[in-house]
Amino acid sequence: MKEYIEKKIVGYGLHSNIASIISNIVMGNVCVSLLLVICIKKILSVLHLINKKKLPDFFNAVEILRKASNKPIGFHDISHFSYNLLSNFDLIIIIPAYNVEDTIERAVNSTINQITDFRVLSIVVNDGSTDSTKKILHKYTNNSKVFVLNQENKGLSGARNTALDFIKKQAKYIFFLDADDYLSSVYAVDKLLNKAVEINADIVEGSFNVIKGSKVELNQMPDQYTEKGIDSQLKMVPYPWGKVMKLSLWENVFFPEQYWFEDTMMTFLIYPKVKVYASVSDVIYNYIINEKGITLSSKGKVKNLDTLYIVNFLLNEVKQPISPFLKNVIVFQLTRRMSRILPLDNIIQEASFVYSKQMIENNLLNYKGLKLKNWLLLKIFEDEDFYLWKLVVLLRI
The missing domain is CATH 3.90.550.10 (Spore Coat Polysaccharide Biosynthesis Protein SpsA; Chain A)
Known part of the structure; x- marks a missing residue:
């Protein structure tokens, strides 16, 4: 969203530094608004004035996703070309x-x-x-x-x-x-x-x-x-x-x-x-x-679930402790990048949310190093707020 705002402002002829300042102000207001929404919904939930949406459990979510599009294996077979380069x-x-x-x-x-x-x-x-x-x-x-x-x-x-x-x-x-x-x-x-x-x-x-x-x-x-x-x-x-x-x-x-x-x-x-x-x-x-190319021709295809699957695959390949940089990347992938699945059936979106929540719980043992915006986004997963997650994905916050 920040990048989109900057591009639009620059498109109107303003300097990129000014565009960056304006987009930061906008994103700051978005974060404050998101925090208010989270707090208000939390209060309403405690007072039993709103009910959480009933979501599939993790195992049912996996089955829903599997029926929609199987997770690729992903591994690479080593090639066996006999020729060697003669120099470095x-x-x-x-x-x-x-x-x-x-x-x-x-x-x-x-x-x-x-x-x-x-x-x-x-x-x-x-x-x-x-x-x-x-x-x-x-x-x-x-x-x-x-x-x-x-x-x-x-x-x-x-x-x-x-x-x-x-x-x-x-x-x-x-x-x-x-x-x-x-x-x-x-x-x-x-x-x-x-x-x-x-x-x-x-x-x-x-x-x-x-x-x-x-x-x-x-x-x-x-x-x-x-x-x-x-x-x-x-x-x-x-x-x-x-x-x-x-x-x-x-x-x-x-x-x-x-x-x-x-x-x-x-x-x-x-x-x-x-x-x-x-x-x-x-x-x-x-x-x-x-x-x-895939970017332009993939809209609406269930193969877009690879957005979710590839994060799971790569997390299993990460050998070192998860750094603050990678924590922020994970949140980015499981929110903004998930806009690719919005054209899919609602039950698939719900299963994707549950699957994403499980990945976060398994891999983000603490929130140290997270940007404020991403910390707020993780609260949405904690609260199992599917509709707010969907809004965030739609707006690419």
């Missing part, structure tokens, strides 16, 4: 490719045209394409800057995981590039790697353009730097693309397969490991809005 690289760019005959050349060419003294290799994983993608990629057979892997279709996560398996420890940094997208400058790699090497960063990312048809919207990143790890105060992009990352961050980490919203794993499994983070204001990446 400063950066390996990973490009998953499935039926992208219209865009794959643009993506690959944007990587091989980079002007840099760093040793860079692009690995393209042709994920069982049925169009002419494989034929197009054959053109790069003799190009020393590109290596193509062909496999049966495993999905976006499976293709990324194959590349991660393949490169082993033969690069210091990696970069994910979706085949629809492309690097916005021939100096993109140099900008990111120079900063990464200078400060020995775990992650460096840059500004990017969001392109939908002829409309281009700049997502401006600040020049920022921290050695204290990632927290919710930093402006950052919670997706794997558009950033250089130390390959060591990905040791024993993989993308959940068969899930939608697989990029959620970044905030659960990668960001908690980061100590040194930076972003640069230079525009690095062109992100293309895909009309056929």
